[in-house]
Amino acid sequence: MRNILLVLIMCISFAGFSQELNCNVVVNAQLTGNENLQIFKTLEKQLNEFVNQTEWTKKKFGPQELIECSIVINVTGQSNDLFNASIQVQSARPVYGSTYTTPVYNINDKDFSFKYLEFQNLIYNSNQFESNLVSVLAFHIHMILGLDADTFKLRGGETYFKQAQNIVNYSQQENFKGWKLEDGLQSRFILVDNILSPTYKDFREVLYNYHRKGLDIMSESDKEAKTQIANAIIQMDAVHRQRPNSYLSRTFFDAKADEIEQIFSGGPNVDISKLMGILNKVAPMHSSKWRNIKF
Structure with missing residues (x-):
C-alpha cells in the first residue's frame, strides 16, 4: 500500500511539472x-x-523554469x-x-x-x-x-x-x-x-549573443556584459543589409528598446560610438530612446 501511494505521489509530482x-x-x-x-x-x-495546462512540448519544466x-x-x-x-x-x-x-x-x-x-x-x-x-x-x-x-x-x-x-x-x-x-x-x-530562413541566420546569433554572452554575465562583469550586448546589437546590421526594416528586426527592438536604453544610460563606460550609429540605422523608430543614451 505504501509503495502504491509513493508511485501515485511521484506521478502527481511529475505531472505538475509537465507544463511550460x-x-x-x-x-x-x-x-x-x-x-x-x-x-x-x-x-x-x-x-x-x-x-497553461496544455502540454506543448515533451520537455519537463520545473516550477523555476516556467x-x-x-x-x-x-x-x-x-x-x-x-x-x-x-x-x-x-x-x-x-x-x-x-x-x-x-x-x-x-x-x-x-x-x-x-x-x-x-x-x-x-x-x-x-x-x-x-x-x-x-x-x-x-x-x-x-x-x-x-x-x-x-x-x-x-x-x-x-x-x-x-x-x-x-x-x-x-x-x-x-x-x-x-x-x-x-x-x-x-x-x-x-x-x-x-x-x-538562412538569410536571417545572423538574427538568431544575435538572440544568443545578446542574452547568453551578454545579459547572463552581467552579475560577473557588467562592463564585459555591456560590450558583448553592444557587439550583438551591432550584428543586427547584417540583418538590416539583407532586408531593411524587416519584421524580425522590428519585433526585436519592440521588445528590447527600453532595455537597451537603460543598459547604456548608466554603469561602466564602454565604447558605443559604433553601436549608436547602428541603432539609428536599423531601428530609427526608437530614435527618441537612443537620444537618451549617454556616452
Missing part, C-alpha cells in the same frame, strides 16, 4: 460595449486553462459566434545571477478573428486545424518557446519554430488572415518563414 508556461491571458472586450457579457469571462477562463508570458486579446467586434480582435503577446526570461527578467517576445498580431461558442472545447492538435483561435494561440506559444530556447542555446528553438511553421501550413486552408504570403509583410507566415 506561466501565462496570464486577458480578454478585453471594452471596445464592443458589452465587456460585461458572461461569454467574455468564460472565454478568458477557458483560455487561461488551455494555455516561461513568464502574457496574452491580451482585444476584442473589437462580435457577430453571433464570430469575433474580431487583435492579440498582444509578450514573454520574458530570467537573467542568470539576478532577479531581473528580460523581455524576449513582444508582438501585436492584428490579423485575428475567430469563431467561439461559450464553453466549446479548446483542443490543440499538432498536425490538424481545430479552430483559428487555437491555431493563433498555438502559433504564438511556439514562437515564445522557440525564442526562449534560442536565448539559451544557439539555434536551440529550431523544433519549436518548425512546429509554428507547421501550424501556418495547415491553417492556410481556412479563410482567416495572417497565414499566407499574400497577407502582408507583418503576418504570421512572414514571421516564422523569416526566422527559419
